[in-house]
Amino acid sequence: MSLNVKEFKKNAYRITKDRGVTALRVRVPGGHLEAKYLTILQEIAETYGDGNLHITTRQGFEITGIPMTMVEEVNKKVAPLIEGMEAGIGVDIGNPEDGYPAAGTRNVSACIGNKVCRYAKYNTTKLAQRIEKNIFPNDYHVKIAVSGCQNDCIKAHMQDFGVLGMDLPVYDAYRCISCGACVKNCQKRATGALEFKNYKVVRDEDKCIGCGECIAKCPTNAWTRDASKKYYKLLIMGRTGKRNPRLAMPFLEWVTEDAIIDIINKTYDYVDEYIDRSLPKEHVGYIVDRTGFQVFKDYVLDGVELNPECRVAEHIDWPGYKTNVSNNFKKVGK
Amino acid sequence: MSYRVKRSEFDDILSKLQEDYKIYAPTRKKDKGTFSDTDLVLYDRVSSLEEIDFNSKTKYSPKEVVFPITQTLFYFNGDEYIEAEDKGEKVLVFLRPCEVNAFKRLDKIFLENGPQEDIYYKRLREKVKFVVMECTEGFDSCFCVSMGTNETEDYSIFIKVSDEEVFCEIKDEKLTEVFADQESTDYTPEFIQENKQQVEVPALEDITTDLFDSEIWKEYSKRCIGCGRCNTVCPTCSCWTMQDISYQDNENIGERRRVWAGCHIDGYTEMAGGHDFRTTYGDRMRFKTLHKIYDFRKRFDIDMCVGCGRCEDVCPQYISFVGAIKKLNQAIKEEKNNG
Ligand code: HEM
Ligand code: SF4
Ligand code: SF4
Ligand code: SF4
Ligand code: SF4
Ligand code: SF4
Numbered sequence: 309m310s311l312n313v314k315e316f317k318k319n320a321y322r323i324t325k326d327r328g329v330t331a332l333r334v335r336v337p338g339g340h341l342e343a344k345y346l347t348i349l350q351e352i353a354e355t356y357g358d359g360n361l362h363i364t365t366r367q368g369f370e371i372t373g374i375p376m377t378m379v380e381e382v383n384k385k386v387a388p389l390i391e392g393m394e395a396g397i398g399v400d401i402g403n404p405e406d407g408y409p410a411a412g413t414r415n416v417s418a419c420i421g422n423k424v425c426r427y428a429k430y431n432t433t434k435l436a437q438r439i440e441k442n443i444f445p446n447d448y449h450v451k452i453a454v455s456g457c458q459n460d461c462i463k464a465h466m467q468d469f470g471v472l473g474m475d476l477p478v479y480d481a482y483r484c485i486s487c488g489a490c491v492k493n494c495q496k497r498a499t500g501a502l503e504f505k506n507y508k509v510v511r512d513e514d515k516c517i518g519c520g521e522c523i524a525k526c527p528t529n530a531w532t533r534d535a536s537k538k539y540y541k542l543l544i545m546g547r548t549g550k551r552n553p554r555l556a557m558p559f560l561e562w563v564t565e566d567a568i569i570d571i572i573n574k575t576y577d578y579v580d581e582y583i584d585r586s587l588p589k590e591h592v593g594y595i596v597d598r599t600g601f602q603v604f605k606d607y608v609l610d611g612v613e614l615n616p617e618c619r620v621a622e623h624i625d626w627p628g629y630k631t632n633v634s635n636n637f638k639k640v641g642k
Numbered sequence: 643m644s645y646r647v648k649r650s651e652f653d654d655i656l657s658k659l660q661e662d663y664k665i666y667a668p669t670r671k672k673d674k675g676t677f678s679d680t681d682l683v684l685y686d687r688v689s690s691l692e693e694i695d696f697n698s699k700t701k702y703s704p705k706e707v708v709f710p711i712t713q714t715l716f717y718f719n720g721d722e723y724i725e726a727e728d729k730g731e732k733v734l735v736f737l738r739p740c741e742v743n744a745f746k747r748l749d750k751i752f753l754e755n756g757p758q759e760d761i762y763y764k765r766l767r768e769k770v771k772f773v774v775m776e777c778t779e780g781f782d783s784c785f786c787v788s789m790g791t792n793e794t795e796d797y798s799i800f801i802k803v804s805d806e807e808v809f810c811e812i813k814d815e816k817l818t819e820v821f822a823d824q825e826s827t828d829y830t831p832e833f834i835q836e837n838k839q840q841v842e843v844p845a846l847e848d849i850t851t852d853l854f855d856s857e858i859w860k861e862y863s864k865r866c867i868g869c870g871r872c873n874t875v876c877p878t879c880s881c882w883t884m885q886d887i888s889y890q891d892n893e894n895i896g897e898r899r900r901v902w903a904g905c906h907i908d909g910y911t912e913m914a915g916g917h918d919f920r921t922t923y924g925d926r927m928r929f930k931t932l933h934k935i936y937d938f939r940k941r942f943d944i945d946m947c948v949g950c951g952r953c954e955d956v957c958p959q960y961i962s963f964v965g966a967i968k969k970l971n972q973a974i975k976e977e978k979n980n981g
Binding site: 422426428429430431473475481482483484485486487488489506507520523524525526527528529532533535 | 672673674675676677678679682684701702710711712869870871873874885887899901902903904907908909
């Protein structure tokens with residue numbers, strides 16, 4: 309059998325351990341889809357695949373057990389889904405009957421967000437779709453996930469870009485009845501940014517992480533969120549992998565959505581400029597390791613308009629561990 | 643006398659009224675709700691018809707108009723004091739029948755409870771006139787009919803808003819002038835006669851001290867989290883505490899404020915020395931329930947609760963006040979059968 313493997317993979321098909329058998333990765337931007345698409349997935353799985361669906365960690369589906377000879381037909385079957393979930397949100401996918409145009413930039417995943425969750429600060433599906441529209445199709449390896457709040461249920465901390473919703477609390481002293489709910493809760497569950505002075509609450513702006521718990525707890529709405537704009541925390545360059553698994557670290561706090569989109573777009577130019585083309589692929593986090601954070605920062609912030617509330621990391625020391633340093637281990641032996 | 647006013651002309655009437663009155667009405671604060679992308683509907687100053695939200699129940703009641711959340715009573719300087727100034731502005735409040743009845747409850751507590759009238763309340767209350775908004779549909783959690791608070795005669799204006807027109811019945815002669823140019827009509831106010839929820843409040847003599855230790859309250863010790871929302875949204879909760887604020891460097895100079903308090907909130911029953919006599923949430927639920935439908939009636943012949951359902955709407959633990967009254971009825975029945 310003759311196959312252009314690189315092109316084949318770009319089409320979102322996998323080279324599996326069984327020769328001649330593939331699996332299709334279906335993107336679900338924001339992890340949210342109309343239930344009607346499940347019928348299409350079912351039909352493809354039962355007609356062409358082995359009757360199973362795998363739910364991927366990035367909130368897509370993988371249809372397993374498809375003979376490579378069936379790929380053209382499968383692409384036609386999956387077209388309405390690509391049209392609805394990609395073209396439908398403004399992604400330029402070319403002819404939907406040709407299947408997915410790229411696979412490098414992974415599905416943008418999202419927690420359930422404020423469609424449902426009381427903690428979430430924004431509609432995570434919408435933001436995921438907006439990001440998808442900006443970055444897909446693209447062959448560079450970038451992983452992005454968005455969480456509604458800093459509980460980070462989607463594990464945005466494991467991504468190249470992780471977006472978390474923030475609240476900027478606004479206090480109306482007149483409405484405060486000194487019940488203590490916000491102060492106690494911030495102390496116990498957040499950062500201890502609140503204290504009473506003369507029976508009213510004072511917020512330490514440097515300590516406050518914008519989790520919005522005070523707003524949620526207040527029985528009089530003395531705390532509300534600044535609704536003039538949405539605020540986010542942008543985490544960067546977390547990853548798993550063989551060399552240096554690590555959590556993403558905060559790059560910007562109280563930043564706006566538009567700035568995040570600009571920065572993500574600029575990151576693709578940055579990758580284009582600095583990627584090591586001698587490798588089959590290079591993950592953006594490793595490029596930042598090579599150039600250093602300052603080069604990355606200057607590149608992606610160049611010309612980006614940041615709001616006055618935004619706080620920018622001066623430097624970042626990623627935690628995590630190096631897998632090639634293993635002298636901590638002692639073999640059990642016999 | 644009733645009038646029919648075109649919606650487009652109603653703002654002129656409001657502007658004329660505003661020459662003499664501050665106008666408060668239910669209004670929607672976009673994205674200011676507790677959860678993101680939700681609105682907060684509450685009473686605030688308005689100046690046009692468009693700002694008034696006739697179709698939603700406000701989260702908080704209009705009681706703030708006469709019973710501010712934080713109110714400075716006086717400033718002190720050693721042995722001298724200066725009473726906080728009374729701005730003296732007259733007020734018109736757009737509200738529902740149950741809420742007018744809630745003001746009656748506040749009047750009892752602030753003006754008729756004990757030998758002294760509460761002057762800080764009185765001087766605000768005297769300046770308030772009511773514009774009652776017709777409410778014939780109610781909302782899911784309302785039970786005003788059960789509480790007998792669905793109707794009121796105490797208003798200056800009664801108003802019904804349709805897509806094109808505003809119907810107004812004017813009772814207050816001082817306000818008729820503003821409507822002089824309008825077409826008269828035979829509009830008569832209507833009141834809701836049946837809510838989605840009903841409850842029968844137990845007779846005074848059926849509530850005995852035996853119910854004090856009833857099992858029904860224990861459930862609330864497990865469910866209630868003591869957040870106090872049921873108190874802060876209630877149009878008839880009238881408890882407050884005093885706070886003396888003084889300069890850090892000279893504690894003889896400062897001010898005294900009163901601030902809302904609530905019997906579900908920690909600290910409400912704490913006394914000098916730290917003794918606290920209602921520590922469990924079940925005890926607090928019992929106290930609130932009996933205050934609303936027993937103690938108050940014993941003293942003033944009317945129940946305190948007006949059946950607005952706000953406490954049920956806001957409770958994060960889905961505790962329903964109607965549910966509590968029903969449990970109490972059940973406990974009374976069982977008590978009678980056993981006794
Ligand atoms: C068995 C002992 C005591 C009992 C049962 C008791 C009970 C109470 C109660 C029920 C109140 C009304 C609270 C309120 O309306 O907020 C009160 C107020 C007060 N008590 Fe006591 N008390 C006791 C001992 C004391 C002692 C020893 C002191 C001072 C040394 C004291 C000082 C006060 C003061 C200053 C207030 C007024 C507080 C205010 O107006 O906010 N009490 N007490
Ligand atoms: S937003 Fe969070 S950290 Fe900031 S004051 Fe409120 S509870 Fe504390
Ligand atoms: S929760 Fe609200 S009312 Fe209670 S102390 Fe905090 S700001 Fe004041
Ligand atoms: S229903 Fe609840 S909030 Fe409304 S008056 Fe009665 S106790 Fe108060
Ligand atoms: S129910 Fe509680 S807070 Fe409300 S008026 Fe009665 S004692 Fe006060
Ligand atoms: S609102 Fe509900 S949970 Fe909160 S204090 Fe009242 S009954 Fe308890």
